[in-house]
Ligand SMILES: Nc1ncnc2c1ncn2[C@@H]1O[C@H](COP(=O)(O)OP(=O)(O)OP(=O)(O)O)[C@@H](O)[C@H]1O
Ligand SMILES: Nc1ncnc2c1ncn2[C@@H]1O[C@H](COP(=O)(O)OP(=O)(O)OP(=O)(O)O)[C@@H](O)[C@H]1O
Ligand SMILES: [Mg+2]
């Protein structure tokens with residue numbers, strides 16, 4: 001006799017923690033650092049704040065033969081903070097987020113920090129401790145909370161506020177969880193290094209359980225302009241999304257709906273579009289969700305997705321790293337003989353604009369390897385796992401580097417960054433990108449473009465050497 | 471100004487459909503067939519019913535330059551059916567399932583068919599049509615429904631019942647969705663072939679849009695014994711799970727709690743365990759969730775996970791394919807010269823028992839390839855994507871086949887099956903397994919064990935040939 005029941009989304013991600021990247025104590029402590037740091041960077045560089053991020057990991061209980069050690073992981077930032085009435089849900093309710101809008105941010109699922117909190121609750125029972133203050137506030141708020149897994153709700157254990165005596169703003173999060181620091185150390189340090197590589201405007205301090213300090217000073221005050229929120233592009237609209245937009249719209253006519261609710265559609269384009277699908281521009285949009293009008297809804301949805309004369313999705317909302325920062329970062333980290341980066345023109349997939357950036361570092365102190373070292377980034381997040389199934393790896397490993405005058409073993413580092421209002425990750429642990437044709441071709445074009453510059457450099461260098469040898 | 475909000479779990483998987491495997495129209499039609507077929511097989515061979523599964527895909531709207539074709543995908547089975555009062559939630563509520571118990575089934579997330587329904591709603595707006603009848607019922611029930619994405623609830627468009635005039639029982643599901651049949655065809659046929667390979671007791675009929683029929687007749691009535699439901703094993707218990715067990719238990723003492731709520735713990739073991747962690751056997755379990763007793767809860771949770779003298783998790787609940795069926799299947803499909811399979815002893819990870827089975831087919835009509843052809847299975851589901859990051863691939867590709875007398879190119883097929891009460895997939899699309907140390911070592915042991923048998927066979931064959939040549 002089958003037992004039918006529902007499960008809360010918190011229970012789902014607690015039970016299936018490997019889906020969120022918490023597959024073992026090594027990955028768990030790594031993922032915890034990631035989720036906290038990515039939230040801190042979203043709260044700073046997406047809001048024109050020069051980031052100051054402090055990360056500390058302390059051992060609070062030694063490992064035994066039977067179970068892993070326990071660590072306190074604390075991350076502090078000088079970001080925009082969390083409003084006091086939002087702290088409990090932001091940290092205590094799975095699928096609660098301020099990033100459910102069309103904007104290029106690292107976070108997108110409303111799950112990250114909650115997955116880390118669930119893991120710490122399951123392994124140590126300890127509540128999370130949050131301190132936060134927004135810039136305009138006179139107070140610093142603190143909350144100690146647990147997640148009620150069955151109800152998917154925060155349970156406040158302790159809370160309070162203090163009067164601010166400085167102009168501090170930002171957030172500090174403390175978590176206590178089981179982890180395998182010894183195995184995770186290399187990966188965590190690599191993650192922070194790669195973060196600093198593309199964010200030389202950020203100051204990052206990392207204190208390890210052995211009291212080592214990894215310090216990444218700010219080397220420039222120049223920051224890429226922050227991303228901004230976009231209205232949807234018609235090519236990304238499916239029937240369900242159109243239903244939702246129509247039920248919420250305050251517009252009174254289809255013409256107004258097209259112009260107000262979508263990006264870059266002027267009255268003329270709107271009229272031409274509506275005419276092309278036989279829709280009266282004066283019709284009330286709510287007609288589309290009237291009973292019996294599902295055919296009408298389909299006609300509009302299909303028209304939006306397929307009409308050829310809409311402007312392409314705007315890319316000025318995006319925030320690429322920029323060629324200069326990528327080159328500076330690669331030079332600093334690898335002491336290479338030659339470095340070049342490119343920021344491509346925006347393209348789009350399913351109505352989402354994306355920009356591919358690529359960088360190559362060659363020679364100098366780079367240790368030659370059988371295949372290029374690949375540094376993958378998506379929305380400025382370094383991706384360190386799941387390389388072999390990532391679209392960037394497929395592109396870079398399918399390139400015949402001999403055609404570019406590069407012999408094996410090659411002293412070659414390739415950086416690929418995909419920035420988009422929606423990154424199509426394969427999993428909520430954000431480690432690799434799914435197969436999207438438009439992304440694959442654009443990554444290929446970007447890497448080949450710089451590879452051609454490298455080929456020129458190498459052939460010039462070879463002919464100069466041949467000349468000297470004569 | 472950040473906009474904080476929550477999102478329903480249906481909205482989450484609609485918006486992020488690539489997480490569930492619906493990353494493009496090719497993967498979408500493939501995943502839809504999978505989700506329906508896996509539900510049908512769960513409803514039959516997990517309940518001692520010899521499966522009869524009919525799959526049909528029909529083109530209902532041709533592709534245009536701008537959008538993919540639309541297909542009706544229908545899957546019918548002779549399984550246990552869905553009770554009429556459960557149909558709406560089973561098909562219309564994300565995270566609703568009869569498989570949230572400790573038992574080896576293909577399904578585990580309560581999401582599969584709903585992800586397919588969400589995708590069809592988004593691409594065609596069409597409701598899903600379900601027909602179902604349980605064996606004991608006199609009626610056949612039908613429901614046409616949509617998922618209310620915002621509320622994560624079913625919306626019944628039409629429903630009814632008919633008096634049964636035969637002894638039919640089972641379920642039939644009709645979905646209409648956009649898909650790329652042309653690109654997906656090879657993979658879908660491969661998936662069904664590999665399903666039939668290990669289920670020769672199933673009759674499977676597949677009708678394609680071109681009216682081709684792929685027929686896999688039943689060749690044996692012998693079925694592996696179905697899996698059964700287990701109580702939890704103490705080694706798999708985290709603090710949150712213990713909290714939940716304690717809040718639901720009807721037992722009145724800790725001694726009773728240990729014996730009743732866990733598998734294979736007798737009174738003597740329970741007493742010894744409780745004594746070892748300093749807990750009074752007569753204490754009421756509810757004390758563990760009293761305010762201020764979190765230390766006590768931690769002591770018990772840690773003790774459960776680390777106590778050495780519990781029996782290992784029972785494996786008789788599991789349902790391996792069996793050496794005979796694997797060998798028969800490999801022989802049939804590959805016409806190999808040599809075939810051998812092994813079903814290993816059960817092991818466990820995090821309190822979950824698992825059995826690894828491996829099979830090798832060598833020579834005969836197998837086309838030699840650079841590396842072995844790898845057929846991966848988990849809980850009897852064929853896994854066709856994400857091979858490079860799967861733990862089985864890492865094991866098989868790290869084996870030096872020359873040490874087993876196998877030269878490149880090799881006419882070699884390796885089958886790996888992991889059966890468990892919980893398969894640690896990397897994603898809800900169920901394509902590859904995450905890094906679990908116990909799984910990796912056991913898969914390695916299994917494959918190497920059969921490889922040694924193969925080495926004996928090959929060296930015997932080589933020496934016989936050398937003898938003949940003399
Ligand atoms: N350090 C921080 N500073 C400011 N706001 C924060 C910080 N950390 C979390 N938040 C807020 O809490 C919300 C939830 O964070 P969470 O990591 O769970 O989800 P997310 O970042 O929105 O998406 P993702 O699951 O992809 O990480 C964020 O959307 C943000 O509004
Ligand atoms: N063909 C079927 N016969 C009988 N019951 C079915 C059938 N299809 C679905 N169900 C019921 O509907 C429930 C929901 O199915 P769904 O595929 O969404 O989740 P699941 O199979 O439990 O888990 P997963 O998400 O891993 O597939 C199942 O648990 C099962 O009880
Ligand atoms: Mg986050």
Ligand SMILES: [Mg+2]
Nearest residue numbers: 509577582583
């Ligand atoms: Mg299912």
